[in-house]
Amino acid sequence: MNLEDTIYKRQSIRSYDATPLGNETLDEIRDFIDNAKELNPNIKWSYEILPTENISTMMRWKAPHYIAIFSEEKENCYQNIGFVFQQVDLFLQSKGIGTCWIGMGSPKNYKNPDDSQKFIIIISVGMPKGNLYREINQFRRKALEDISDKRDERLAPAQFAPSASNTQPWYFTHNDDGSYDLYRVKGGVLRSRIYGNWNKIDTGIALAHLYVANGDSFKFYKKDNPKELKGHFYAGSFEI
Ligand SMILES: Cc1cc2nc3c(=O)[nH]c(=O)nc-3n(C[C@H](O)[C@H](O)[C@H](O)COP(=O)(O)O)c2cc1C
Incomplete structure (x- = not known):
């Protein structure tokens, strides 16, 4: 499915298969992220795909991977991160991979190498246990x-x-x-x-x-x- 059609099918996934994604898929995800469009190319940001052990969340469920996102704290930095990583959310869901933005969570025992960047948010990633997509009338x-x-x-x-x-x-x-x-x-x-x-x-x-x-x-x-x-x-x- 293309990214535009995915807009009308995607949903947040909160039940995951514990099996990690393969390295080839993870590299494809990194490649997509590195080429996503930015709202503000002047704002530096970075990410790391972390395993469950490196994440603390208030959620009762777990995913095999989490994208932890960091950014320089500048005017429009949060909006810029939403813009970049929603393209990633659509890309993953278009490939059959489940995702959920998680405000109630953060990395643990992980330090971003760039001290000038602040932790912004995490996104859970993995194969969904149930249906990935929903029908338009279920939104x-x-x-x-x-x-x-x-x-x-x-x-x-x-x-x-x-x-x-x-x-x-x-x-x-x-x-x-x-x-x-x-x-x-x-x-x-x-x-x-x-x-x-x-x-x-x-x-x-x-x-x-x-x-x-x-x-x-x-x-x-x-x-x-x-x-x-x-x-x-x-x-x-x-x-x-
Ligand atoms: C910035 C942001 C933070 C969110 N934080 C959480 C969260 O902490 N826990 C959770 O289960 N869902 C979280 N969500 C997912 C939303 O609850 C979900 O996107 C919304 O209810 C719409 O449902 P849908 O994504 O299935 O269409 C978050 C979504 C966004 C965009």
């Missing part, structure tokens, strides 16, 4: 008209994006020139304390789906003076 997502100032089928790839606790914090507005502005829902103090950085990853994930569906035309940029939208943070602008 629990907000309606298209609730994630944008006007209903727009072109935003469907973002509508289906995964997010921390399925919060779906994205909101899109249309500009007269055909471009879009992206906003992130602010929420209350508690929500921003729990989901703040994860929701930044989420908007990057939604942008990755829009990029995968519009590979040739996708352009991302930040405006110096974006329009304010009550209850939201400006997260960037794009063309598709």
